[in-house]
Amino acid sequence: xxxxxxxxxxxxxxxxxxxxxxxxxxxxxxxxxxxxxxxxxxxxxxxxxxxxxxxxxxxxxxxxxxxxxxxxxxxxxxxxxxxxxxxxxxxxxxxxxxxxxxxxxxxxxxxxxxxxxxxxxxxxxxxxxxxxxxxxxxxxxxxxxxxxxxxxxxxxxxxxxxxxxxxxxxxx
Numbered sequence: 070x071x072x073x074x075x076x077x078x079x080x081x082x083x084x085x086x087x088x089x090x091x092x093x094x095x096x097x098x099x100x101x102x103x104x105x106x107x108x109x110x111x112x113x114x115x116x117x118x119x120x121x122x123x124x125x126x127x128x129x130x131x132x133x134x135x136x137x138x139x140x141x142x143x144x145x146x147x148x149x150x151x152x153x154x155x156x157x158x159x160x161x162x163x164x165x166x167x168x169x170x171x172x173x174x175x176x177x178x179x180x181x182x183x184x185x186x187x188x189x190x191x192x193x194x195x196x197x198x199x200x201x202x203x204x205x206x207x208x209x210x211x212x213x214x215x216x217x218x219x220x221x222x223x224x225x226x227x228x229x230x231x232x233x234x235x236x237x238x239x240x241x
Contacts, residue, residue, distance in 0.1 A: 074216055075133075081209045082130030088123035088202065092116045110191040122202020129206075129213035135232040156230070157221045164214040171207035178204045 095116045102109040131137050144155045182197040217227035 074212070077209060078129045078133050078213060081126045081128075081206065085123045085127035085130070085206075088119040088126065091119045092123070095119065111194075114188065114190045114192075118199035118202070121199070122206065125203045125206025126209070127206070128210040132210065132213050132217070133228045133232060135229040137229065139229070153221070156227065157218070160214060160218040160221055160227060164211065164218050167207065167211045167214050171204070171211045174200070174204040174207045 095112050099109055099112045101107075102112075144152055144159070147155055178197045178200040181200060182195070186196040187193040188196055188199070213228075217229065221227050
């Protein structure tokens with residue numbers, strides 16, 4: 070089970086990277102189109118959808134690697150026994166809110182499909198298609214938070230406390 074979850078988180082991170090590459094390709098295509106006098110419609114909308122998908126799909130992978138910005142000023146000052154309780158409470162609140170968000174993102178995507186909604190740009194696209202990245206990314210983040218919450222409840226450290234963040238010099 071652990072291997073399957075880690076594969077899920079890593080795969081979502083890889084997809085997020087692919088959407089970033091898609092943004093670069095769309096931007097370059099737009100620039101080339103302008104130079105060549107071609108009108109490429111809705112490229113900025115497509116890039117925006119790729120950015121949303123990239124952002125949400127990267128959430129779980131970023132959490133697992135301890136690369137989210139965490140405001141832990143208060144928690145770090147607590148005694149170790151209280152710190153564990155505070156971490157569990159934070160994880161519980163984050164899990165509940167992300168579960169609610171994922172529920173509404175998925176529900177909204179399904180309703181967009183059922184009602185046949187399309188985007189308002191020059192190129193009409195079924196609205197549920199650009200909503201997929203946000204809905205799936207939110208669901209995977211909910212799974213990751215639930216995973217960490219269950220680890221904390223079992224007395225283990227959550228993934229973000231175990232992982233050592235990589236500095237910029239180590240990445241290069």
